[in-house]
Amino acid sequence: MTRVRDFQKRFKFDRYTGFGSGLNNQGDRLLNRDGTFNVSRTGQGFWERISPFHQLITMPWTHFMTMIISAFLALNFLFTSGYYVIGLDEITGIYHTKPISRFIEIFAFSAQTLTTVGYGRVSPIGDFASLLASLEALVGLLSFALVTGLLYGRFSRPFARLLYSENALIAPFQDKTALMFRIANARKNQLIECEATVLFNYHDKETNARRFINIELEYAKVNALSLSWTIVHPIDEKSPIYGLNQADLEELQPEIILMFKAFDDTYSQNIHTRLSYNFKEIIWGAKFDPMYKRSESGFSTVLELNKIGQYQLMELPDLTKEKTEVY
Structure with a gap:
């Protein structure tokens, strides 16, 4: 049974996504798996390209703390070298005579001066x-003020930690099929007024361009994300996937x-996240396993986050008896 699809007549393309439509000018996918845009920027000078504040605010905590400790040690080593250049006879209270012990003593003095202890x-x-020493104390005050501001910015920045299923599924749904993927909140904070928008992006061979269709969901909004949310796009006559097989x-x-x-x-602020699935990440004929259950005490619900992407393969309903539609 052959179904001829004329998306241009049946669907209204979304032209305001911000992704562009030129297929030959774009990479393999529009969004990376971590939700960032798959875009590399060129054409700027080095100083125009870097954004220290943005990088310091968004880098992982391990990188941030490593950089802070490295900068602290480097500054102390720099000023310790300066005291050696000036001459240790201009510093009193040095007890050690061995070179390594004396260096450690001057390094400790530099650290005490830098931190104004x-x-x-x-x-x-x-x-x-x-x-x-006066210059080092000034540098220390400015450095710790800068680090304090960065720490406040990192802690005060709203950051969602949502878990997504590794795959999207084509699953049975109300005697038909549906495209499904699942999300859950990995933190204990409360997310309310949740809203999802899903775009179907495909390659139009006639124009060699990418087209975007805003597809309908069973529920586009939920009041709160207290458990998991399986986002469902019913594959019916209103769906661009309707009547297509895996090869199509x-x-x-x-x-x-x-x-x-x-x-x-x-944080009393809105949060935004993004994710995408390409064809290789869509499982045809599967259904998600339940990921929450009643606790042993019976007084609470247990949300098993490790099951966010677990699924079972199963047969899809036979829809070949439906009337063939030609568009």
Whole structure:
């Protein structure tokens, strides 16, 4: 049974997605698996291209703390070297005579000056050493003020930690089929007024362009994401996937783009996340396993986040008896 699809007549293309339509000018997919846009920017100078504040705010915590500790050690090593250049005779209170022990003692004095602790046993007595110590104290004050601002920015920035199923499924749904994927909140914060928008992006061979169709969902909004949410797109006459088999879908080179937004009750701000599935990440003929159950005490619900992407393969309903439609 052959179904001829004329998407241009049957569907209204979304031309305001911001992704563009030129297939030959774009990469393999529009969104990476982490939700970032698959775009590399060129044509700018080095200083125009870098954005220190953005990088420091968004980098992983391990990288951020490693950078802070490295900068602290580097500054102390720099000022310790400066005291050696000036001469240790301009510093009093040094007890050790061995070179390595003396270096550690001067390094500790530099750290105490940089942090404005100043224990007092080791102190500058010469003019140049006093000037260098004053400069180091100023650098320390400015550095810690900068780090404090960055820490506040990182902690105060709303950041959603949503879990997505690794695959989208073509699953049985109300005697027909549906495209499904599942999300859940990995944190204990409350997400309310949740809304999902899903775009069906495919390759139009006639124009060699990408087309975007805003597909309908069973529920596009939920009041709260307390458990998991299986986002369902029924594959009926209103769906661009209706009547297509696996080979037809692969030929379209689809990318299913999910855009999710919600209100974070902890930060009192809106959060936004994105994800996409290409054809290789769509499982044909499967259904998600349940991922929550009653607790042993019977007084609460257990949400098993490790089951966010678990599914069972199963046969899809036979729809070949339906009337053939030619568009």
